[in-house]
Amino acid sequence: MIALPPLTSALTLALAAVLATANAGFETVRASQLSDVERLWDSLNGSDNHWVRPDLEATTVDVTLGVKSVVVFEMQSTVAVSAWLKLEWNDSSKAWKDSADPAFKSIKVLHLSKMQLWHPDICLMNSWAGKGAGALEGPSAALYPDGRIVWTPSSVFEAYCELDLRRWPFERHECSLHFGSFTLDSKELKFGKVGHVIEFPAQVGEFIVESVKASNAFLVEDGAESFEGVKYTIVLRREPGTYNAVIFAPAAVVVILCLASFLLPPRAGEKVILGGVNAILICLFLIYFAHSLPVLTNQTPLIVMFYSASLYLVCLSLSGAVVTLNISRQPHSAGLPWTAKRILSGSFGRVLLLSSYIEQIMGVDLGPCARQSPARQSSTGPQEEVPVVMHDEMDPQSEGLASSSTEIGSKSVNPNHEWLLLAAAIDRVLFVVYSLLFLVLAIAFHV
Known part of the structure; x- marks a missing residue:
């Protein structure tokens, strides 16, 4: 055992005595304060x-x-x-x-x-x-x-x-x-x-x-x-946060799919499939809203009204697709009425971007009384396009009608092409109408 010098031992003992005295004083003060708190509370x-x-x-x-x-x-x-x-x-x-x-x-x-x-x-x-x-x-x-x-x-x-x-x-x-x-x-x-x-x-x-x-x-x-x-x-x-991706991105897809169905060829059966998928998608979102939002009598959310209106529009577009499919796929023995054909093959049809369909049917058409002879139709297949010589046989009235056409050919017209033009015109008109309707719905939602 190492022996400490006398001076070091004395200092150690003195320090210990000071610490003990300070601790005792602190405890005394603390006890005094606690006693004062108790006395104060008792008096109060x-x-x-x-x-x-x-x-x-x-x-x-x-x-x-x-x-x-x-x-x-x-x-x-x-x-x-x-x-x-x-x-x-x-x-x-x-x-x-x-x-x-x-x-x-x-x-x-x-x-x-x-x-x-x-x-x-x-x-x-x-x-x-x-x-x-x-x-x-x-x-x-x-x-x-x-x-x-x-x-x-x-x-x-x-x-x-x-x-x-x-x-x-x-x-x-x-x-x-x-x-x-x-x-x-x-x-x-x-x-x-x-x-x-x-x-x-x-x-x-x-x-x-x-x-x-x-x-x-x-x-x-x-x-x-x-x-x-x-x-x-x-x-x-x-703060909508993820709602922008969960709700509004599918809403844009619904609009695009609905409008895209009008841009498909009139004879494309995919139009019905596209409309059916779109309707199922909207129904799933309406079911989601029914489980996520309370049923309030006078406070239907605008986004729910948007999807509900879109469902009606998609159903109407499906009906329009069925009509255009029937018009374009069924065989027709007679062409369009002369007035309807003149409107669709004129500037109105070109505004609707139907030039390719107009080029298929443009030819000599002398009016409603000068249709193609049945003898020129094939009994076993589609109608043949037979050249017609018409310059010497046209009366002045027919000549005026022919000169008013935008393009004059020398071929007879398959009536199915005329009805195909009508089906395409219906699709283009519905595309414009639906674009305006969706624009109105979007503006009404953000107002």
Whole structure:
């Protein structure tokens, strides 16, 4: 064992003695302070009953709401607000700043359970299914020398909210939280300063808290008694996020598929298949909306109305596809009426980009009385195109009609080509009409 020098041993013993003395002094001071706190509380508590409101006059309560996050439940038409509620009031019977005991001067605050103090029975008055009536649970209350009491309970407040889902998922909601007392009327409980704090201004979940408005003018009349309260109006805005990809991208696909069916050849049977796939896609989205959104009598979302209208339009386009298929595929022994043919083979048809179909049927057509002779038709196959010599046989009236044509050939016309031109014209007209209808629906949705 190594022996320490006498000087080192003396210093070590002296340091140990100092530390022991300091620790004993600290424990003595701490014990003294604890004793002072106990004596202070005993002197303040006395024979008071914390179940009885201490003041004869109305107690004024200052309220501050701290919003942390908000969740909206569309199916129940409710809003859940995770927040803390800071309540401040004065209890003159619990003040000690004017106490004659000098030991109480050093005590700046007392932390007490809410069960040791009288506290106003404030609750959420518009709570959903009774939640919130007894939800104000929290940490200890702070009692200050001037009798001011601060209690900050926290909870998830669930309340009814009249949702406006017409612009879903771009909607904005105004939801209210009504705080008050069902037992203390305006003669016993009044609300003073009303404030709010948004702890997380950035997005938390689907909704962003745009603003919070507070007012203490909320009164509930119950016969001869009136009850004051505090109303917090929270303005929420949904950030669509993935809804743009999940809902609006398929909406664009629905429009494109519907319009593309009109650009296929009139004889293409794929038009019916394309329309059927489009109708099934829309029905699946309508089923999704039925399970995701509440059934409201007067607030059908515009996006649901868009898909519903698109389903009607797709069904009509399927009917149009069946009509054009029948017109273009069935054999015809006679051509189009002369007036219809002249309109479709003129500038109107060229505006509809039907030049390729017009070129198939352009030839000599002397009018409704000068059709092709049946003797020139083949009995076993399609009609042959037989040259016609017409310059010497045309009367002046027929010559005028022929000269008004945009292109004059020397071939007879297969009547099936004329009906094919009609089917193509129907498709092009429907393409223009549907483009305008979808444009109107898109504008109506964004207004």
